[in-house]
Amino acid sequence: MENQVLIDKFSAQFAAIQKNLNGKGESPFNKVRSDAMTHFERQGFPTPRHEEWKYSNLKKVLKKDYNFHVQSSLSEEEVKSMPLPNLYGNVLYFVNGVYQEEYSDIVSPTDKLKIMTFREAQEEIPELLEAHFSKHVNSEAEAFSALNTALANDGVVVYIADNQTLEEPIIMRMLGDVTSQDVGAIVRNLIIVGKNAEVKVAEAYRTIGDKASFTNAVTEIHVGQDARVDYYKVQNENDLSTHIGTTQVHQLDRSYFYAATFTINGGFVRNNLNIILDGEHIETFMYGLYIPNERQHVDNHSVVDHRKPNSVSNELYKGILMDHSTGVFNGKIFVREDAQKTNAYQNCRNVIVSKDATMNTKPQLEIWADDVKCSHGATTGQLNDEAIFYMQSRGIPREQAIRLQLRAFAEDVVSKIKIDSIHEYLEGMIIEKLGE
Amino acid sequence: MLKISDLKASVDGKLILNGINLEVKPGEVHAIMGPNGSGKSTLASVLAGRDEYVVEGGSVIYQGEDLFESAPEDRAAKGIFLAFQYPVEIPGVTTINFLKTAVNEIRKKNGQDPMDAASFLRMMREKSKLVKIDPELLKRSLNEGFSGGEKKRNEVFQMAMLEPTLGILDETDSGLDIDALRIVADGVNELRNEDRSFIVVTHYQRLLDYIVPDHVHVLYKGRIVKSGTKELAKELEEKGYDWIKAEVDNQVPA
Numbered sequence: 001m002e003n004q005v006l007i008d009k010f011s012a013q014f015a016a017i018q019k020n021l022n023g024k025g026e027s028p029f030n031k032v033r034s035d036a037m038t039h040f041e042r043q044g045f046p047t048p049r050h051e052e053w054k055y056s057n058l059k060k061v062l063k064k065d066y067n068f069h070v071q072s073s074l075s076e077e078e079v080k081s082m083p084l085p086n087l088y089g090n091v092l093y094f095v096n097g098v099y100q101e102e103y104s105d106i107v108s109p110t111d112k113l114k115i116m117t118f119r120e121a122q123e124e125i126p127e128l129l130e131a132h133f134s135k136h137v138n139s140e141a142e143a144f145s146a147l148n149t150a151l152a153n154d155g156v157v158v159y160i161a162d163n164q165t166l167e168e169p170i171i172m173r174m175l176g177d178v179t180s181q182d183v184g185a186i187v188r189n190l191i192i193v194g195k196n197a198e199v200k201v202a203e204a205y206r207t208i209g210d211k212a213s214f215t216n217a218v219t220e221i222h223v224g225q226d227a228r229v230d231y232y233k234v235q236n237e238n239d240l241s242t243h244i245g246t247t248q249v250h251q252l253d254r255s256y257f258y259a260a261t262f263t264i265n266g267g268f269v270r271n272n273l274n275i276i277l278d279g280e281h282i283e284t285f286m287y288g289l290y291i292p293n294e295r296q297h298v299d300n301h302s303v304v305d306h307r308k309p310n311s312v313s314n315e316l317y318k319g320i321l322m323d324h325s326t327g328v329f330n331g332k333i334f335v336r337e338d339a340q341k342t343n344a345y346q347n348c349r350n351v352i353v354s355k356d357a358t359m360n361t362k363p364q365l366e367i368w369a370d371d372v373k374c375s376h377g378a379t380t381g382q383l384n385d386e387a388i389f390y391m392q393s394r395g396i397p398r399e400q401a402i403r404l405q406l407r408a409f410a411e412d413v414v415s416k417i418k419i420d421s422i423h424e425y426l427e428g429m430i431i432e433k434l435g436e
Numbered sequence: 437m438l439k440i441s442d443l444k445a446s447v448d449g450k451l452i453l454n455g456i457n458l459e460v461k462p463g464e465v466h467a468i469m470g471p472n473g474s475g476k477s478t479l480a481s482v483l484a485g486r487d488e489y490v491v492e493g494g495s496v497i498y499q500g501e502d503l504f505e506s507a508p509e510d511r512a513a514k515g516i517f518l519a520f521q522y523p524v525e526i527p528g529v530t531t532i533n534f535l536k537t538a539v540n541e542i543r544k545k546n547g548q549d550p551m552d553a554a555s556f557l558r559m560m561r562e563k564s565k566l567v568k569i570d571p572e573l574l575k576r577s578l579n580e581g582f583s584g585g586e587k588k589r590n591e592v593f594q595m596a597m598l599e600p601t602l603g604i605l606d607e608t609d610s611g612l613d614i615d616a617l618r619i620v621a622d623g624v625n626e627l628r629n630e631d632r633s634f635i636v637v638t639h640y641q642r643l644l645d646y647i648v649p650d651h652v653h654v655l656y657k658g659r660i661v662k663s664g665t666k667e668l669a670k671e672l673e674e675k676g677y678d679w680i681k682a683e684v685d686n687q688v689p690a
């Protein structure tokens with residue numbers, strides 16, 4: 001089998017976790033994990049022959065000999081030095097996939113917000129953990145989700161109690177320390193948002209150093225009835241980084257979920273955003289922005305599954321592709337037979353700035369209900385020359401006219417961010433990448 | 437100020453301007469009229485530097501310098517302003533930010549410091565009155581969702597903000613009702629002074645009732661075939677272009 005080195009490492013990691021279970025191997029949580037390992041071993045890594053991986057070839061990035069559980073030599077100051085301006089809220093630090101409790105700062109009261117390791121969650125909220133851990137992640141068909149579930153050990157369970165509005169955002173800062181070697185990380189977090197609760201969550205990924213990294217991240221989010229969740233994923237890793245992430249969301253009646261995924265930098269990025277609308281009168285928003293350059297590859301897959309009537313989903317992804325970069329957008333919308341009166345919209349808009357860049361878009365609608373409103377659109381084009389000339393004719397140099405237009409193109413996705421610190425950070429990063 | 441000599445220009449390999457001669461002195465208003473397809477808009481575009489147009493011959497000297505050596509943004513910095521026939525919608529860029537960038541880029545090129553925010557806003561307020569443009573409109577994306585009249589007013593407003601030496605109006609009257617036409621013309625008239633010149637490209641004479649030209653030229657088949665005063669425009673209004681076409685077409689080429 002190809003990539004056997006990596007697979008052996010994962011098997012060893014799994015064995016190490018199993019050794020430390022202290023007789024809890026038969027707990028529901030650990031049962032799910034060992035089943036997932038079986039699923040992973042059966043599937044192996046996907047190749048481009050796999051329909052969902054047609055345009056994203058993993059061969060090269062899986063060849064490297066990544067080291068897992070690397071002890072970082074970075075000081076606390078260095079870990080915290082990632083430039084998020086005006087940082088405020090519950091700030092959780094992860095280094096190479098492992099939660100760093102001693103660096104983290106939880107400011108919300110414990111009756112509203114609990115942050116637990118998976119081990120703690122098994123003691124404190126066993127029923128909730130069993131109800132939500134890996135309930136909707138598809139380990140049988142998705143190798144990386146299976147692997148991630150099998151090795152879930154180092155992340156956190158975030159629990160927001162019923163009827164609680166969290167004033168302070170939760171910001172998860174994921175740092176890959178690649179200063180001295182190629183590093184791998186399995187990141188697994190579970191966010192349970194109780195009935196009628198409200199929270200804003202951000203995941204910000206970054207690398208320090210110029211070696212390669214491999215991150216397999218899965219975040220599960222359960223959005224209870226009437227709950228409201230804003231979720232931002234920000235990726236700004238180096239050109240040798242590989243990120244394969246899945247955000248798996250489950251929404252109940254009258255809930256609101258807003259996701260925005262920003263890929264500012266990264267070598268090989270695959271984001272899966274899977275949302276199940278498992279109730280009525282749900283609102284779901286999905287926004288995305290990716291701005292790859294050089295030989296970066298960014299692949300966004302989304303699945304919106306309308307299972308019940310009267311809900312709305314709206315999706316808009318935007319891409320700016322420079323140099324030799326490649327992009328993929330694959331958006332699936334399912335409207336089940338029961339999901340009458342569904343409104344589902346999807347749009348993907350791309351600007352190709354270089355003749356060597358490529359974008360592949362594939363919308364996929366499967367509709368079994370007859371009284372629904374659905375639309376999708378995908379455009380890939382170049383910058384508008386007439387607009388550039390218009391700006392030039394007003395005295396704005398050509399290069400700047402191009403940058404102004406690109407930033408304006410990105411702006412409507414960025415401007416909606418409700419965590420100030422993340423908003424400012426992104427504005428800065430986008431300007432840095434596209435030019436002043 | 438501007439001297440066009442034997443200017444020839446093509447687009448997509450097709451010769452559109454076929455030897456234009458025109459001199460514009462400071463403070464003068466020149467109207468360029470002519471039937472559809474005569475090359476009026478091409479002339480405006482060539483002067484502003486639109487790159488689909490290829491200059492095939494002749495010269496344009498502007499303030500003593502060869503105009504064709506300057507990029508469009510540099511022409512703007514030297515005081516040339518083109519009011520577009522079809523102003524472009526630019527989503528995500530507000531008129532305010534767009535103009536702030538433009539004003540300061542032009543100032544930079546002319547060795548001036550950027551304008552401070554307060555002075556800029558004061559200037560905006562003053563100039564917006566000139567064309568009765570709603571200041572709220574200026575906070576929106578440039579031209580996006582603007583009506584035809586609003587777009588044209590925005591063009592004249594931008595011209596007022598950038599204070600050019602030579603204003604080129606490309607069919608600014610097209611698509612305007614009579615009230616909007618008057619507002620736009622009043623704005624232009626406010627900007628007229630002894631140092632600032634205009635080239636007004638128009639198909640119809642009615643704009644020239646409001647912006648009274650010093651000279652009127654008729655363009656046909658890429659050449660100026662007749663020049664005169666504002667009376668020529670009146671004559672064209674009455675008789676149409678056919679008599680001029682006939683006159684030119686019946687001439688045996690030398």
